[in-house]
Amino acid sequence: MKLFITQGSPYARKVRVVLAEKHIECELVTVASLAAPDSPVSEFNPLGKVPTLVLDDGTSYYDSAVIVDYLDNKVPVSRLIPQDNINRASVRRWEALADGVCDATVAVVMEKRRPPEKQDETVIERQLLKITRGLKCLSDDMREGKWAAGDRFTLADIAVGCVLGYIDLRMPEINWREQYPNLAALYEKLMQRPSFRDTAPPAS
Template identity: 60%
Template sequence: MKLLYSLGSPYARKVRIVASEKRIEIEMVPVVLAATDSPVTQHNPLGKIPVLILDDGDSLFDSRVIVEYLDHRTPVAHLIPQDHTLKIQVRRWEALADGVCDAAILAIQESRRPEDKQDATVITKQHGKVERGLTALNQELGDSKWCVDDSFSLADISLGCMLGYLALRMPEIDLAAQYPNLARHYAELMKRKAFADTTPV
């Protein structure tokens, strides 16, 4: 299997961490989406990463689809609970963490446009989503070590990938001061080899 990814993508990082935690060997293929010879559109009509190319040539895209495929590929260290109620809780954390990433990316893209073409209302709206999302996640985590059922899961991976992305792209957010529960959680995650090895740059 091959994974088309970029170092800065929080969604690709999620897949890379799941593969590492599950001990699944995947050939990592870094790509530049803007390059004219980018192979991404050959495997994902939406032109987005990550894309997992299977051994038979078929491809899977969207990180949520890929991580579920990987989690069911081997029984080692299930990251998505088998219990339906717990699974929904984990998926809810993932959806909120990914949604914060989506909003952050839109805000950053808008702010990178020429100043006379930027829409301040778009930036403000997306920043509001980021702040509300972080506030909700910080409150829900509380003083728990892990997000769901006192067990390391995809919820923690998704949250950690989102926090790593914000640390890279929105360093003005002071996690320790504003969202101390999330700061503590990320520090704990960074002790894991899979997280340390995939730190975004």
């Protein structure tokens, strides 16, 4: 089994944390450039995106939500996604919100990489609003809880940790630690786990 990744991708980090938490062996293939038309990942995923998981028989799975679901069921111990309907939907909603904040962060970063005269301020403003509202919602919903969703470590914590690490990497000017001490405490706790420490994005 091999997983196509880039070092900075928060979605790939989510899958790598799940692999580590569940002690699943998997070869990591780092893609040098996703923009290259001959990127090796497009052989397995027509969208050319990471993460993409390729099984030994050539079957490929994407996107990150599909991959983590597959992995959690492949090794059904230390489940990261609850099986009962309500708790499962709750964890999945946390994941969708955290991934959505990642999407908005990526959109801002991409817009700001365009030449200044081509950047659209309204696009940036709209995405920044999603980031601001999304972080506030994550913090409000966590309240003073020990973990993001319920009383145990789940995929919700992994997804939140990955978006916070990504914001640190790409938009360190967003001072979420000061604004949301409960998210800061959660991230600090997550970074004590080898799965998070070993997958921390490299300094840009």
